[in-house]
Amino acid sequence: xxxxxxxxxxxxxxxxxxxxxxxxxxxxxxxxxxxxxxxxxxxxxxxxxxxxxxxxxxxxxxxxxxxxxxxxxxxxxxxxxxxxxxxxxxxxxxxxx
Numbered sequence: 001x002x003x004x005x006x007x008x009x010x011x012x013x014x015x016x017x018x019x020x021x022x023x024x025x026x027x028x029x030x031x032x033x034x035x036x037x038x039x040x041x042x043x044x045x046x047x048x049x050x051x052x053x054x055x056x057x058x059x060x061x062x063x064x065x066x067x068x069x070x071x072x073x074x075x076x077x078x079x080x081x082x083x084x085x086x087x088x089x090x091x092x093x094x095x096x097x
Contacts, residue, residue: 026035034044041047046054 025038027038029036029042030050031047032045034042036042041053046052046056
């Protein structure tokens with residue numbers, strides 16, 4: 001027998017048969033009753049093991065404020081780019097004359 005032997009497709013498949021992805025274990029939140037991943041904070045209410053760990057309302061407000069600021073910034077950038085494009089067109093027109 002040689003040191004290196006071919007591993008057939010069947011043996012490879014048998015070895016990989018246990019590599020499947022498993023569904024996450026869910027627990028029911030004792031505070032709000034929503035399901036969450038075990039040993040993690042409940043994303044609905046922010047409680048873990050009967051104690052509030054995260055203020056979900058404040059976090060949601062912060063994310064909304066940040067998204068609004070990004071949206072306003074992107075709109076102001078679009079307006080600024082349009083004026084730059086107009087200025088570039090004017091410069092090209094003057095150069096061609």
